Amino acid sequence: MKKSDSRRLTIKDLAKELNLSSSTISRVLSNNPRISEATKKLVNDKVKELGFSLDPIASSFRSKKTKSIGVVAPRIDVDFHSKVISGIEDYASELGYQITIFQSKDSYIKEKEILKLLETSLAAGIIICPSLETQKVDHLKKVIKSNIPLVLYDRPIENLDTNIVCINDYQASYDATKHLINTGCKRIAHISGNLNVNIFNKRFEGYKAALVDNDLEFEDALLYQTHNLSYQEGLVAAEKLSKLKNPIDGIVCANDYTASAAVQLFKKLNISIPENISIIGFSNYPISTIIEPNISTIDDNAYYMGNIAAKILIQQIEDKFQKKIDHQEILVKTDLIIRDSTKKVKK
Amino acid sequence: MKKSDSRRLTIKDLAKELNLSSSTISRVLSNNPRISEATKKLVNDKVKELGFSLDPIASSFRSKKTKSIGVVAPRIDVDFHSKVISGIEDYASELGYQITIFQSKDSYIKEKEILKLLETSLAAGIIICPSLETQKVDHLKKVIKSNIPLVLYDRPIENLDTNIVCINDYQASYDATKHLINTGCKRIAHISGNLNVNIFNKRFEGYKAALVDNDLEFEDALLYQTHNLSYQEGLVAAEKLSKLKNPIDGIVCANDYTASAAVQLFKKLNISIPENISIIGFSNYPISTIIEPNISTIDDNAYYMGNIAAKILIQQIEDKFQKKIDHQEILVKTDLIIRDSTKKVKK
DNA sequence: TTTTATTGTGCAAACATTTGCACAATAAAA
DNA sequence: TTTTATTGTGCAAATGTTTGCACAATAAAA
Structure with a gap:
């Protein structure tokens, strides 16, 4: 006999429905080992029945974690970058991360603004191809210092303690x-x-x-x-x-x-x-x-490069408080494609 | 003589600093007309001095609004789509919106999943190019019904009450x-x-x-x-x-x-x-x-198409509770580009 | 001077979730 | 049987912002 307001379902509604506390629901949803299999099933069934899902904003707000990866490319309508981003998206979405994109237009100023915005909150991690203008790297160092996982792609920068993926x-x-x-x-x-x-x-x-x-x-x-x-x-x-x-x-x-x-x-x-x-x-x-x-x-292999970048970024994100991974330069292999403009190798 | 913990600055810190209440700070930041010019200046100066910025998550949490636009394209590494997305990003970022991208891979199932995710919370609005497989449109209607602004691009769908931008x-x-x-x-x-x-x-x-x-x-x-x-x-x-x-x-x-x-x-x-x-x-x-x-x-004019899509979406977002805009099909003009493969028009 | 309107600010609640701590119930060890 | 460990659940606080309401101070009207 509830008021049938169309407000979204919360964890509390579920709790009431099942005579459990919100904590328990929350713990089921995060698969906390302290919860018995019996109640897990109970809750999960109800979740499916009602099509319930957590409010990601509230969740992020409380846990101070997001599922959003910031990707900054010089521009996204360049074949290479769009392929890399596609590779990032495919890999990351599989693991429940979302991709938020930004274009630096190869401008150092814009790149700085974008990174500031990303630091401000929303990013669980950042994948960036530095702008051509970028000489100073204080803004990147700041990201690293503030403990946001960072991966560079395509354009290496010397003396920066972070992961980088590029081709050889x-x-x-x-x-x-x-x-x-x-x-x-x-x-x-x-x-x-x-x-x-x-x-x-x-x-x-x-x-x-x-x-x-x-x-x-x-x-x-x-x-x-x-x-x-x-x-x-x-x-x-x-x-x-x-x-x-x-x-x-x-x-x-x-x-x-x-x-x-x-x-x-x-x-x-x-x-x-x-x-x-x-x-x-x-x-x-x-x-x-x-x-x-x-x-x-x-x-x-631009697509694959995106895959790898996403992979090592997410590794960093999820291991953040565990072992500090040492940073590495990952070289994505390239393929020689032989067509008609070069002679065939004589055997 | 504060504890110099490196927790982010909040509105309360500012308030204490200036002997004001958090409400006032908040209102200054949203440019509320009830605040006097004097205090506005006071606060704004301090904001600049300390490099303060609101926590967007907390803000979204409380206001139930986000600044994030979901864009779903069949794939983003296709020249046309990457240009459209570039156009969207340029326009939207100018107005403080972020672009979160998804690839449907032209799969109806995937498209449905993506939209469900977007409905779940994070999207202030959605721009989508429907997958080729998409015949049923219940998932799109659901988005519309749940009052999330929606704009289609490139591929029109008959009998759907929403804005669409495409070429003629x-x-x-x-x-x-x-x-x-x-x-x-x-x-x-x-x-x-x-x-x-x-x-x-x-x-x-x-x-x-x-x-x-x-x-x-x-x-x-x-x-x-x-x-x-x-x-x-x-x-x-x-x-x-x-x-x-x-x-x-x-x-x-x-x-x-x-x-x-x-x-x-x-x-x-x-x-x-x-x-x-x-x-x-x-x-x-x-x-x-x-x-x-x-x-x-x-x-x-794919880039321009993205511009327009972003423009009318944001219009909808910001007018949401005001006049209901009637939905329209916007035809982006195309340009005839004459090169050498066609004869010149004789004058 | 009293009443009424206006202006500027503060109080406190609300938002949905997560998590440290407590604690009851049961199981294992003594 | 008593003590100790383990397991499963609930309580309540905390997160940073926004906003309805209240209220004091000032200005305008009577």
Whole structure:
């Protein structure tokens, strides 16, 4: 004969219904071992019957814990980041966490604001790809100090005591270059991104190391550094490289846009791919399967990277008061994808 | 001489500091008109000095309101959706709302679970692109009934009393077709998506209407229906269309992948574009600027669509107890982007 | 001057849950 | 049997904010 107000069901209603105390209900719901199996069943059945669920806000309020993970990316409409976030969401939602997203737009100021907001309360943990502008890291240190688990992805920052998950750019680029060498290329160029950026520098280093390890000579003329690896820049780079007096027979590109450009430019010059020149890209963008010939590339497993980032973050969250995990740099493996723009390895 | 525990600052601490009551602090923070300008300044200064901020959880707990918007997309690593979400985030974060994302993976079951979770508490409002599987809409109706503002995007659902923002697929496709006609095409084919899907049907209808409005004849042979508009299917479609006894001089494609395929196939057949055949795509994928010749297309303004969705949702949230807004279908305008794959309009 | 309206502030309750502590009941050990 | 340990449950406090109501002080109206 209750007032049939449509207020949400609380733990107290359940308690009254079952002649138990709210504490008991609460403990059943958190699976407290002190509760007997009999009452657990009793309560759980009622919970199902009434479709009851805890008020997460009240719960967070009292326990000072949330189930929300803050993810801050430079922007989410970039293929790579959207894949990482997808990987994070899939893993985290499985464990009952929610993902709240923020875009720093690669602005240091904005990144600071976002982190302040996240510290303020709502985050059980934070996964972040630092903005390109970010040089100072006080805001990140503050997060760490305030004991909020933090995981970086994609862009490493030196001297920061936290977990980071990224790919092994050096190795991936080395592998790509090695692949060209294995197929018989003798003079291989590199179209790079901005060499002041950590990951592009490593890609360059990997390329160079593969050359010297295989007794091929590197010379400055083989390197074309672009500003932002755009398709347009790729065209310019390829054109320049095509005019070398000592002609090249392979190009390792730091992404698939420049690789696409190179492919199209050499086609226009009637230099056939891969017979006369092999071209390999990086990142496995959709375009690499559409350009003719399809472009060999390195898959960076962005989705998987998100998975891992979520995994180690949640580990930290849940172990927070137990053993302090030592922080580590996790290198996600990359895959060499061989398509038509590089010659096949002769067996 | 306080205990220097590192517990977060509360409204009470501020109150003590200033010899005021917590109520006053609270009212200053919510800009209550009953508070004098003098005390407002006093409090606000202190707030800045100490870097104080309300505990959003406690606040939500008491007020039963949150600042969190749930966004559920089929998947977030699809170009279109990631752009929409980016648009939502930009607009909403400006107004102090956070975005929590969920992926339905186009599964009806998962979608239902997600909505139940969102109803359970945390959402001030919900923006959703319904899964392809979704036929029954009880779960959506439940959200509406429970008075949580709801906005659909991209995929309309009939007979659902809520706001929806999408593009005018009919009109956009009409415009694309009209563009070909304006440049002199007389026999125009259409590569369509699955015609059982609302938006692809509308694109087809728009195409057909443009033909008849301009005294061009439509015949079944001009329509090639694909299953999922993949690049591969595009190749098959283009090949079939290239063999028509009565040759075509234009193709309207329902996306840019099939358009890319068509361009590449006709190039291979040495049928020059746009001289002998004009090809136009849909959605303005990155690839459309890379394929040679660059592909004319329809830009769907996904980012802007997210903006609008966020805008009308937040309107609803904040007007919740005031005037009941009537629900509307908002059609985001699309842009015809003319590139090299279609002839220029002769002036 | 008295009455009435207005302005600015404080009191205290309420929100739904979690958790330390207490305690009764039962089981195990002495 | 008495003592001690174990098991299962309840009591009540605490969490930080918001808000209806009360009330004092001042201003305006009578």
